[in-house]
Amino acid sequence: AYHPMLAEMVPPQQRSMVAGINKCGLEVAWIVVLFVGMPWVTLYREQQGGDVFYGLPLYFLAAGVLLVFVMGAAFFLKEKRLDPLRPRAPLTPRQYIRDFVDQPMLLKLGFVNMLRSLQRTAITGYVALYATKMLLFEEGEFGQSWGYMPFIALVFAMPVAFAMNRLNRQMAMIASFVVMIVCCVVGYVTETPGMLLVAAICFGLADILIDIAHKTLSTDFYVQGMIGQQATTMNIFYGVGRTLGLVLVGATINYVFEGDYSVIWSISGVLSVVGILVLLRVRDVRYEDRLRERAPARA
Known part of the structure; x- marks a missing residue:
């Protein structure tokens, strides 16, 4: 959250x-x-x-x-x-939306949050069915491959967190979508539990990259006095993505592709490309400020 x-x-x-x-x-x-x-x-x-x-x-x-x-x-x-910084008029739905839309960078990050939630839910919600119904893996085989994804994410979490202070978080999120594309390609051509494990490694790394980069970059654009309101809106974007991932992806699998669960990888790959295009218009202002501060010293 x-x-x-x-x-x-x-x-x-x-x-x-x-x-x-x-x-x-x-x-x-x-x-x-x-x-x-x-x-x-x-x-x-x-x-x-x-x-x-x-x-x-x-x-x-x-x-x-x-x-x-x-x-x-x-x-x-x-x-x-805490005492409120300033008295505010009663918040209407229209004002609630306007407060978020007035921050263009937050709006773009909100859309990216929805995309990554939709992508994540499309995979995690149906990868077990893909493995057991399409690849005919036993539940134990699936557990020994994809089930270790939390361990992978746990191992990468702190190294990525420490590295993120030195990285451009916009580029880190773009890199996460690139890694997710690799995950989708490997997942689509998977034939063995070992190949699914490789997809799980890519998924775990991509998830860590975008989770830490997105959360910390979003906080840079929250407006003082509206932090709780804007953080809630960011969570709404994530919730919309989860709902779409479960409902629309499930309907697409059942009614359009007639139970072909491998389509989750194609959907997620397309969402990664869309996410990269949106992120090209996002800036990491704090990273840019650090570069400007270092420039005179180098000169």
Whole structure:
């Protein structure tokens, strides 16, 4: 999530590191769900018989995590309510949209966020069906290839976060879409679990690059006093992408391509090209300022 606290409480130079730590936490959660939660669900189903209350252990696990890590963190942070910087008139839907549209760079980044969410959902939502129905992999074979994607993302998270302070984040996002194109090509021609593992590596690296670069670059353009509002709008773009990824891609697979799940790679590849074209009009102002500061020293 594009949490406003990243912009409110973290200095710009440290946002990449904090975003990387958050991404590590997310991947650890995925690993726990895949390798602890799912076996727990299977054991519970076998003991109870049938699918009654299927997934119930995961709900208890999620509730425990929320109690310990969310409420506990909130208690120790002792966050105090801030006084508003200036009084504002009641926010109407029209004004809400205008506040975001008036920031052209945020609007472009919002569209990129929707594209990457749509692309990510198109792959993660249907790659298991592609592997088991099209490639005839066993569930265990799929788990041993794509199931290790969270480990890949976890390994890359902090190195990418530290490197991001020195990189042009616009170019980092373009690179992520290029890596995703490679992922789509490998995924489309996959015939073995090993090839699917290569696609998973590319997917994990691309996901880390764009996640950290996009979140930290977006915070540079949030307007003081409207940070929470604009971060919420950025999350809406992501949510729209997820919805389109599940509904439209699923309908396309079923009704246009008659159950051919390999189309997810073609769709994602096209979205990568569109994302690159949009990013060509995005600027990393903080990176450009650093280059200008170094120029006199070199001269």
